[in-house]
Amino acid sequence: MTDAASWRDSLAAAATAWEITPNQFVVAACRRLRPGRALDLGAGEGANAIWLSGRGWRVTAVDRSTVSIGRIQGRSALLNQPVDAIVADALAYQPRPDSFDLVLLSYLELxxxxxxxxxxxxxxxxxxxxxxxxxGCxxxxxxxxxxxxxxxxxxxxAERLSTMLTELGLDVRRAEVVRREVSSDVGFHTALDHVVEAVRSAA
Known part of the structure; x- marks a missing residue:
């Protein structure tokens, strides 16, 4: 097997080794947005970041796990859906001002x-x-x-998040509890999540 073929096979194996389905609430919210520059902070295995890239977003994915970032890089290369994947702690990462049209926090439980x-x-x-x-949950x-x-x-x-974002000067457009169906070995269950959307309006 050539080195190139071996590399492709390694990527293909890695691409199927983790969750590849984007979060349903992320999909529903972002389908309404015009693609631009997106930051996925605490990106995990990259399902949301790679989905956004496939929709035309220029995506930066940040996670503290080198394993997760390696997986994002491998799968995004395999699918030709580029993602700028960065190893960094969400608590320390400070992006440049005015650099993103979307910032996503998906299940970043802190x-x-x-x-x-x-x-x-x-x-x-x-x-x-x-x-x-x-x-988030x-x-x-x-x-x-x-x-x-x-x-x-x-x-x-959702209420506390809404207050935090309002105090930071954003205009909260949505803040609600949503239901998510989860399957397990013994059947289906309902998880209670929240979805909060806030916009930086012109001064």
Missing amino acids: PESQLRRVLGHIVPALAVGGTVLVV DSANLEGGWGGPRDPDLLTT
Whole structure:
């Protein structure tokens, strides 16, 4: 086998080794947006980032795991859907001002003080008209849903997120609890998530 063929086979194997389906709430929200420059912070295995790239976005994916970033690089190359994948901690990453039209936080579960720090870093990175989209497990899931973190300190609510983003000067357009069906070995369950969308309006 040639080196090139071996490289392609390695990429193909890696591309099927992890979750490749983008989050349903990310898909629904971003289909309404005009493609531009996107930041996926805490990108994990890259399903959302690569889906965005396939929709015409210029995507930067950030995750602290070198394994996850390697997988994103491999799969994006295999699919010819380029993603600028960066190893960095979400708490330390500070993008340039006015550099993104979309900032996505998808299931970036952090204590509230750390979440506020992250939001404080990313909001200045939004261009005018840009959107912050936050999708995550809601605190209500502890009592009324299935799965997700069991540590209440790692969970927040749509209302608290809305307040944080408003305090940072954004215009909150959506903040609600949504239901997500999850399959397991014993059947289907319902998880309670939140979706929050906020826009940087012109001053």
